[in-house]
Amino acid sequence: MSLDRRSRIEALIDHRENPRHKGVLPDADVVMPGGSPECGGSVLIYLKGGENGEIAGLSFTGEGDTISMGTTSILMDLVFEEGLTMGDILALDYDEFVERVGRDVIGSRTRNATMGLSTLKSAVRKYQNERLGAGA
Amino acid sequence: MEQEIQQKGYAHPEALVTTQWVAEHLDDTENVRIVESDEDVLLYEVGHIPNAVKIDWVEDLNDPLIRDYLDPEHFARLMSEKGIGPDTKVVFYGDKNNWWATYALWVFQLFGHTNAVIMDGGRKKWEEEGREMTQEVPSFPSKDYPVPTRDDSQIRAFKTDVEKHLEKVGRGGALIDVRSPGEYSGELLHMPDYPQEGALRGGHIPGAANVPWARAVRDDGTFKSADELREIYQGEAGLGQGDDVIAYCRIGERSSHTWFVLKYLLGYDQVRNYDGSWTEWGNAVRAPIER
Structure with missing residues (x-):
């Protein structure tokens, strides 16, 4: 069932005001910065890898506007609720993510809306590169 | 008043x-x-x-x-x-x-x-202040608004204007870079794993003074007094009263704030906002840069 525009706005505001999985992950394997404090917002993604490319831990900290913080919180929920692996995260399509959140609400702020996702993908790539490097 | x-x-x-x-x-x-x-x-x-x-x-x-x-x-x-x-x-x-x-x-x-x-x-x-807020979106009858003329010449600077302005800096002219000190020095573009923010080079336009835009406001969000602003822009940044000023930032948004401060609060007659700002200058071939 598709939500109407008002509901999509309220969902983003709720995630902004009650962020899911927000906070420092002390034993993270990777801490990845993204965004810009002066424009839209900035985020730190904390990622801990598990067996077979699974996600053992994931959280974020940051400050920013409703779109950048709300979508990052929604992304955290998505990863945990659907049990996404690192491969699934790298395969996530930016356009599909914007559609899921609500393109009519995001408008031209796609950069803010995908700040969390692009940073999470960078975190996954860094994790994989470091693991591959360690195994070489 | x-x-x-x-x-x-x-x-x-x-x-x-x-x-x-x-x-x-x-x-x-x-x-x-x-x-x-x-x-x-x-x-x-x-x-x-x-x-x-x-x-x-x-x-x-x-x-x-x-x-x-x-x-x-x-x-x-x-x-x-x-x-x-x-x-x-x-x-x-x-x-x-x-x-x-x-x-x-x-x-x-x-x-x-x-x-x-x-x-x-x-x-x-x-x-x-706990004043009233609402989610109700008002609707007003549309009004006739004759199509105006847009005049960019008085308060907007283009890259060619800034190039000409470089000769005036320190001689009746000034450039104010209102970005953060890290952006001004070019350091931010060198942070590991940080996005490039749309510019190939870091630094600032030669001769520009650095006054981050938010220094013009107090903790409660109101503008500082004229005396406090003069101390910052004239005392610290060396702006002369009556200087011809161009302000810039990354895309011209933060510098519009400084434009407002200089033009209306301190009374500078000639102030322009260079909205091309660092995303234009920092990418332009052969544009001179200082760090």
């Missing part, structure tokens, strides 16, 4: 109104239009000042294709839709110390809509 504004000693105190003034004019919708303009584009939906309309700097004020502002026909249509006539007093307010409110006011001035002011303290002060 409101005493709270008057006592801060500005050159043009009429460019500001207080939150109290706005509270007393909420229902004067025939003559006054309150406009919220934010960086956080969903804040208006969270709640706004009663009878305020929203203007989005991206969707409403920028051309969707060319890197430029809307054309006069679209500006007239936007004004009409918001119930703004040529004589309507427009009161801007917003988040981030009125950063986007001053940007919207600057764009309005390109079209000659000079009956425009800023609510001192912005959204933050209104909220902290």
Whole structure:
């Protein structure tokens, strides 16, 4: 069932005001910065890898506007609720993510809306590169 | 004139109104239009000042294709839709110390809509005073707004203007870089794992002084007094009274705030905002850069 525009706005505001999985992950394997404090917002993604490319831990900290913080919180929920692996995260399509959140609400702020996702993908790539490097 | 504004000693105190003034004019919708303009584009939906309309700097004020502002026909249509006539007093307010409110006011001035002011303290002060907020979106009858002429020559600088201006820096002319010290020094582009933010080179335009834009405001979001501002811009940054000034940042939004401060609060007659800013200069072939 598709939500109407008002509901999509309220969902983003709720995630902004009650962020899911927000906070420092002390034993993270990777801490990845993204965004810009002066424009839209900035985020730190904390990622801990598990067996077979699974996600053992994931959280974020940051400050920013409703779109950048709300979508990052929604992304955290998505990863945990659907049990996404690192491969699934790298395969996530930016356009599909914007559609899921609500393109009519995001408008031209796609950069803010995908700040969390692009940073999470960078975190996954860094994790994989470091693991591959360690195994070489 | 409101005493709270008057006592801060500005050159043009009429460019500001207080939150109290706005509270007393909420229902004067025939003559006054309150406009919220934010960086956080969903804040208006969270709640706004009663009878305020929203203007989005991206969707409403920028051309969707060319890197430029809307054309006069679209500006007239936007004004009409918001119930703004040529004589309507427009009161801007917003988040981030009125950063986007001053940007919207600057764009309005390109079209000659000079009956425009800023609510001192912005959204933050209104909220902290516990004043009324609503989610109700007002609807006003459309007004006739003749298609204006856009004049970029007085308050907007292009790259060629800045190139010519370089010879004047220190000789009756000045450049103010209002970005953070890290952006000014070029350090931010060198941070590991950090996005490049749309510029190939870091640093600043030669001769520019660095005064981060938010230094012009107090903790409560209101502008500092004229004496305090003079100490910063003239005492620290070395601006001469009467200098011809160009301000810039990354895309011209933060520098619109400094433009407002210099032009209206300190009374500089010649101040232009270089909206191409670092995303143009930092990418331009052979543009000189200092670090």
